[in-house]
Amino acid sequence: MRSIAIIVAAGRGTRAGEGLPKQYRLLHGEPVLRRTLRLFSEAPGIDGVLPVIHPDDADLFAQAAGGLPKIMAPIAGGESRQSSVRNGLAALRDAMADIVLVHDAARPFATGELIAHAIAMGRSRGAAVPVLPVTDTIKAVNAEGRVTNTLPRDTLRAVQTPQAFSYKALLAAHTLAAEAGVLELTDDASVMEWAGHAVFTFAGEPTNMKLTSAEDFARAERDHAPSSRPPRWSELNDVRTGTGFDVHAFAEGDHVILGGISIPHDFALSGHSDADVGLHALTDALLGALCDGDIGAHFPPSDPQWKGASSDRFLQHAVAKVHALGGRIAHLDLTLICEAPKVGPHRDAIRASIAQITGVPVARVSVKATTSEKLGFTGRREGIAAMASATIRLPLAEDDA
Structure with missing residues (x-):
């Protein structure tokens, strides 16, 4: 039957x-x-x-x-x-x-x-x-x-x-x-x-x-911890690094969302989703390491279903793609570029948020902040930029062995 x-x-x-x-x-x-x-x-x-x-x-x-x-x-x-x-x-x-x-x-x-x-x-x-x-x-x-x-x-x-x-x-x-x-x-x-x-x-x-x-x-x-161990780092010999970059302009509002954390501010960030510039850059970094397009290809802004969407969905999507290939994320590094708001007081919260979203130990998540010395659109306080890098390790394909 x-x-x-x-x-x-x-x-x-x-x-x-x-x-x-x-x-x-x-x-x-x-x-x-x-x-x-x-x-x-x-x-x-x-x-x-x-x-x-x-x-x-x-x-x-x-x-x-x-x-x-x-x-x-x-x-x-x-x-x-x-x-x-x-x-x-x-x-x-x-x-x-x-x-x-x-x-x-x-x-x-x-x-x-x-x-x-x-x-x-x-x-x-x-x-x-x-x-x-x-x-x-x-x-x-x-x-x-x-x-x-x-x-x-x-x-x-x-x-x-x-x-x-x-x-x-x-x-x-x-x-x-x-x-x-x-x-x-x-x-x-x-x-x-x-x-x-x-x-x-x-x-x-x-x-x-x-x-x-x-x-x-x-x-x-x-x-319900898994009974089988995750792959050892020594078994993941295909080491890759990807980078991501994103910008969002300020708009009317009273807070910004950075790395999944709501931070009080005189403005909000404008975007089709929740405009979390940090998570967007990290998503692109992981997709880049996978050679799998960019965030716009996976979540096009023309699609109304992503209007106002929480950006942790985008980052978890990229994380799932790494895991689906039997890989692990070794390191995430995010740099936020703005004159305001001050990121330093929220740095640890942002690191913890990214760690929770990705399942990566917080010790492997770096968050930094800098200004552009009052130069350019960030210097004029018109928005926020973010740069990110992601290091992943995958099993070595037989063709590459």
Whole structure:
């Protein structure tokens, strides 16, 4: 029987805080979505992996999925999780799928054993979900916050993914729900239950956590350190250096953003994004070291989706490209050129911000500031310029060995 995994990755993840959608944020130097895709693409019982993504995330997805086996062309998601899964199911009409597993992109810690168990339960039961016992006392409350009922814990379970179903049955249930205007069911088991199907359970995994908040990411960094070591510096013999340069003019405002840090000032910086001149220069430096164009090629200012965008997204994109090639960032050096504001009092905060965005130890991040001795546009206090260099180390290609 042919088994396909649908990875739901179309959400915006706003509860995780500002920055990239949570599925593209780095976890131990790797995008969350890549960890999830790799888990399913390497599972022996999975014949194909269908990602459902936001239409605006095509470039981010391409970087996260590059080089992984079994990955099918991504499908655009809908306005809700339910509609996104329905889009994925519809795209599989010609894929000859017998069993479909539906999994959240933000659950990167499921195991191969759990996937195998899900496939087996999908084949034998037609609809099955992994669950955990509920250990807390659960109370129902009304709109005023008054307790109306205490639910018996022995009959309650917390539901995880991957959820496994007969493909034809799940597609029919989703189609029926959509036609009936039932559009906000929160998981696929609920869709099957609504359509009258019996849904069975099997043991989930306590470590199969879903990344929802910033606190979840912090806990994941602490509790799920990678078991395999990163490549040693001695194994990365292709040493490259790239440079970047950017300028932004002042405009009306009361602060500037430099290196991801908001600094009070009499003006703001003008730009299509948040005009973080420092992060833009660093992004170009990394792209230069990779011989992969410049920031404008990857994030064109003509594209309205980048209007007002936080520039940490651009820098994380370049970092992910380094990691996708098996490389590491050895050193980042940023020089900010302006008469004002004074950068010195914020230097350490900027270094820490860049280190957090890139996953590079702060000891490998340098930030300097200088003036142009009142010469040129920076000397006339018309804007800020930034120069950056980035040193990366990549595995030596066989052709170069």
